[in-house]
Amino acid sequence: MSNKNIGIKDVAVAAGVSVTTVSHVLNDVSYARISPETRDKVKSAAEQLGYGPNRLAQALRTQRTGMLGLVSEDIATTPHAGRIILGADEAARARGYNLMIINTSGSASPESRDADVEALLERRVDGILYATMYHRHVQLPVNLGSVPAVLVDSVSTSGSITAVVPDEEGGARAAVGILLSAGHSRIGFLNNTDDVPATRDRLRGFRATLTEAGLDGDAAPVESELSEVQGGYEAARRMLGREDRPTGLFCYNDRMAMGAYRAAAELGLSIPGDLSVVGFDDQELIAANLYPGLTTVALPHYEMGAWAAENLIDAIEGKTDLALMALHPTILDCPLVKRDSVAAPVR
Amino acid sequence: MSNKNIGIKDVAVAAGVSVTTVSHVLNDVSYARISPETRDKVKSAAEQLGYGPNRLAQALRTQRTGMLGLVSEDIATTPHAGRIILGADEAARARGYNLMIINTSGSASPESRDADVEALLERRVDGILYATMYHRHVQLPVNLGSVPAVLVDSVSTSGSITAVVPDEEGGARAAVGILLSAGHSRIGFLNNTDDVPATRDRLRGFRATLTEAGLDGDAAPVESELSEVQGGYEAARRMLGREDRPTGLFCYNDRMAMGAYRAAAELGLSIPGDLSVVGFDDQELIAANLYPGLTTVALPHYEMGAWAAENLIDAIEGKTDLALMALHPTILDCPLVKRDSVAAPVR
DNA sequence: CCACGCCAGGGAAACGATTACCCGTCTGTA
């Protein structure tokens, strides 16, 4: 239990040595020449007084705070932010760093974003993680350049900064893949209407996988709606109303899949008996709790957070050059999470 | 854009004054006697150089970091943590404070919790918010006492520390109340099996409200299960299998309500036509997305976070004495969120 | 004409660490 009032000086007095010596032994300074007895005296004096270092003073002197700034969007809206934070926190902690978090609104003005970064800079964070809540292009705060920084789940519109994003296309391929290997050949896609990378990349993955399997990917049915439950419901109604109704459905996200479940129920189609469904996002609350459990593709938020923290720290400590990695964003796997919504089609 | 290398000293040189003067004008020190012209010179010099204060140095000198430590459980599991963080962050920001976040596992050992708090203390946070993910009793880290602290969503087993918790009983009363005023008289409760305050308080609110309405609260049907979707499903099957089947159902949480939806569907009961349902928690992902939308009771996570930050800061700034508030936990309202799962019972 | 008070601002010691450099005392060896 570190007493806030005990300093290195008090330890020095208690141990009968100078502050230099205390600093040397407590930090295990390699070039320090100190006898074992003195070391013991210092250590036990520190222990007894409940000494804890004042990280502020250390930081002031060493120009290293051991803090990472994390500006994150819409922290309360989805669990995604929590995942990123958790990944970053654990990776940071493992290397002796802590996180300072600033929340920002997804719709915040550039000025407000600048101010967020500024607050972190004033506190002299060693580096900054800039996270968005879904994969997209962002315009960076102007002052982000003054410390090492990594983008999480987004790429910069301008210039190059190291970024880590999910493998949207690969995720889509996995989703379609499991439908194919269950034996489906009529597969539809319920897509999002927003113009974001995920929309395009998942569509590309969808079509390409079908084509590579010998089907006509370009002709495969796609219905687009808002990527919410209601949108999923509407898109599914249209999709399932076709005369050549698909037996397998890939949904842009779990919320749309939830809508598809309702549409299927209304049409008297059982899942996975009459219709197999695959989602995207792996929002536990939905995917694990739907009945039957939704097979889906997980977004690697935890991993992105951890990757970002890890590489940021490497850069801070001079082990890596972020500029080198900035050329292309790093792409992380979107693993398939199998539950119970996929089965072989009825013949 | 604060340049990391510019200090008050550089501003002083540029403006042709002493550092004292710079400090005085930049901080608007009340007793400082400085001419308007000099003020202007200093301000524009600072502006031009892109000066930003070094909060570390300030903190070292003033013994105030302007940082609040937040240790939060299971940040990635539920959106609850995000809500608390958001509330705390916004309240803190409004008063010039920032948040340092440490994640801890709900099942972390006391030692690990001590270490978490210790890390915050080393960084000299001005106060600590200690948040749990559901309302319960906790054993506090031993070193929590050395700075002002507030418990969020939990109360201490030992001794008294200021805490803020949801009004579980009041929430239950509101839930039962809306069923009563819709005209229901046969109302059941799907309760949790864990021995936590929420379980007891919601049950008490349930029974009391019925009794006060002239019904036999003590005889009202209650089925308990694990507070998950599956548990809700099972409890609902039992509840709805009774010969005097309730027409209104109050569920311990939204997940159990989700299970009840499935049970009702299987039994051919439509919601809200044949059965009215009220949940608890207001987990957007579930409550807003079920069909029909689930009427539920919201837990005031945002408000608790904000209240905690606000009062913690008051204590830090000497405007309040936390010890006085520590006698009883502060109880915050759980407002009812009306959607579409409650209607009048069929006669 | 002098003392006093006000005005505008500056000097320097903290805050709690790190670290470059220095200094006495042994010991071994030439």
Added chain:
DNA sequence: TACAGACGGGTAATCGTTTCCCTGGCGTGG
């Protein structure tokens, strides 16, 4: 015996601010 070099450790500057207290000039009342 004298000198080098280890050995064990100390002095003081420094990081960027804040803040207590001081100073020098000038107008003014007595």
